[in-house]
Amino acid sequence: MWLEYDSYDPDVLAYVRSSIQTPLCSAENLTSIRDYARFFAAGAMDVAMIDVAWNGIAQSLHIAELAAAHDVQVAPHNYYSHVSTFMCAHVAAAVSNLRIMETDVDSAPWRDDLVTNCPAIADGRLTVPTGPGLGTTLNEEVVAAHPPAYTLVEP
Template sequence: LQIKQSTSTRLASCESLVTLRQFRPFLERHAVDVAIIDVPWNGFSQAVQIGRLAEACEINIAPHNYYSHLADLHSLHLCAVLPNVRIMEIDIDDVPWKGTLVTRPPVVRDGHVWLTDAPGWGADIDERVLREHPWPRPGDAGGRLFYGMDPGQMTARPR
């Protein structure tokens, strides 16, 4: 709360929180102007609960998302069910095959993302594309870890 009170700049935060219980004090104390919700990490139903609590506290939300188009669709569905969405993040600087990972990637037109009328999340995962671009797990032979590290560079090694 001290940070918010010390500046006239609108404060967006909470993207690393994962439970409603963690969000509650920030929302009830109005410690943020925009609560950032990470839908893939929170899960859709919990993200809705967090968004509803934020709306009851008269605080806007912004889905945090730098993942795949499937995660874009999760965030887009959250935006469709909550009245207090300020903005939705989409990562456009990604691998060149990102658009082929799902059968119907989100459509961005005139600064808006359009929800499809397809069932479920609005698209299916293209399993062929997944097989063409495997993501090595930590500890896999020759597999790289986050930040370009290989297993030999880690302090704690996976079992």
């Protein structure tokens, strides 16, 4: 259990953390190891939520290493597709300071069709795929059948 609170000011977050007894989780909105470094140096959180889809696997691993050096646990932020789940799973399996990995179980009804291999979760544990790359392949036909829907907003 934790309190999840995001702020772009590490000093504000450090103040909030010092004022509560519940562990504080933050940073899913950060997209640079330099940003995370400022928050870790300020003692701003107990758990760093790393958005692997935004930061990429390599940078996410570096962020997790930096977090470990500051006694901060990590929790990959995963509110996207199965591709993101597998990205997060590989990061989670490779770090020493994992707290938990979140996953979204309620999204597009066709999301299982997007990939050749879906995440296997049993007893609250995700099996990390062993195949090449992330352990799955995109189904290009399904991707093409579900293009993103954007609404252009004029100023």
